[in-house]
Amino acid sequence: MAAIKRSAPKKIYEGDYLFMKSYVCPVCDNKLRIATVKAGTARMIGQDWDLRPIHKDIDIQKYDVVHCNKCGFAVLKRYFGVLPKPHKELILKKITEQYDPLADPVGMVLTYDEAMTRYKLALLCAAIRQVHDSELGLITLKMAWLYRAQKLALGDDVENFTKAVRIKYDGFLDYEEKYLKKAMDYLIKARQTEEPPIAGMNETAIDFLLASLCGHFGKFDDAARLVSGILQSKQSSSSQKDRARDMLDEFKSKRERV
Ligand SMILES: [Zn+2]
Structure with missing residues (x-):
C-alpha cells in the first residue's frame, strides 16, 4: 500500500510577518522603505515582568525604528513625524556631516546587530534633539529588551556554557542591566515632569x-x-x-x- 503522503507543515519565517512600509525622511526628504511588522499577524505569547512582549516566531522590537541611511536620522516609529527646523539643522550638523551609511540588510529581516545599530542612532538623535525623557526612556527600555533577547537566545543552561558563550551571555546581561537602569531613570523623570500618557502608557x-x-x-x-x-x-x-x-x-x- 502506498504510503499516504503528508505535506510538512509550512515553516513560518520572520520575514513572513514583515512588509516594506514607505516613509519620507523628515530631515532630508529621502524616500525610505522600512521593514515593518504586518498589523495583526504576530501572535503575542507572553510578557516579561517589565512589559516586554514576547511574540511567536518574531521579535517585533527589532522593527521599531525608522532610519534614513542617507542622512543618518533615526527615530522610534511612535515618535516619527515632522521635525521643527532647528531639530533638522541639529541632525544635519551633528549626525549627517559625520555619517557613514550602513550596509543594507539582506532582505527584510534585521539581525540583532543591525537592529541595535538603528536603536543607537535613534538614541543619539533623540539626545541631540533634547526630546522628552519619556522618549529616551522608551528607547533605552527597548534596547534593554533587545540585549535580553540575545542573552536568552544563548539558552538557559548557564552552568554548562563554554567559556566563549559565557562571556557573550555576561556581556548581554551587563548591557541589559545598564539600559534598564537608564530607562528607569528617564521614566522616573518623565513621571515627575510629563502628563500621562507617558510613552503610550496611562x-x-x-x-x-x-x-x-x-x-x-x-x-x-x-x-x-x-x-x-x-x-x-x-x-x-x-x-x-x-x-x-x-x-x-x-x-x-x-x-x-x-
Ligand atoms: Zn534622511
Whole structure:
C-alpha cells in the first residue's frame, strides 16, 4: 500500500510577518522603505515582568525604528513625524556631516546587530534633539529588551556554557542591566515632569512599570510608594489593585531580607 503522503507543515519565517512600509525622511526628504511588522499577524505569547512582549516566531522590537541611511536620522516609529527646523539643522550638523551609511540588510529581516545599530542612532538623535525623557526612556527600555533577547537566545543552561558563550551571555546581561537602569531613570523623570500618557502608557501602567524597575534595582521604598499610589488611585481597577497588593507584599518581604 502506498504510503499516504503528508505535506510538512509550512515553516513560518520572520520575514513572513514583515512588509516594506514607505516613509519620507523628515530631515532630508529621502524616500525610505522600512521593514515593518504586518498589523495583526504576530501572535503575542507572553510578557516579561517589565512589559516586554514576547511574540511567536518574531521579535517585533527589532522593527521599531525608522532610519534614513542617507542622512543618518533615526527615530522610534511612535515618535516619527515632522521635525521643527532647528531639530533638522541639529541632525544635519551633528549626525549627517559625520555619517557613514550602513550596509543594507539582506532582505527584510534585521539581525540583532543591525537592529541595535538603528536603536543607537535613534538614541543619539533623540539626545541631540533634547526630546522628552519619556522618549529616551522608551528607547533605552527597548534596547534593554533587545540585549535580553540575545542573552536568552544563548539558552538557559548557564552552568554548562563554554567559556566563549559565557562571556557573550555576561556581556548581554551587563548591557541589559545598564539600559534598564537608564530607562528607569528617564521614566522616573518623565513621571515627575510629563502628563500621562507617558510613552503610550496611562498613569497606572507607567506606575506598574516603574515599580517593577525600582524593585528590580533594590529601590524598594520607591517601588512601594508607587504601588501604594496605584492602590489609592480611583483609576485603578480591582484586579490592578489586587496585583498592586501582591507587589507591595513582595517588596516588603524583599526589603526585610536586604
Ligand atoms: Zn534622511
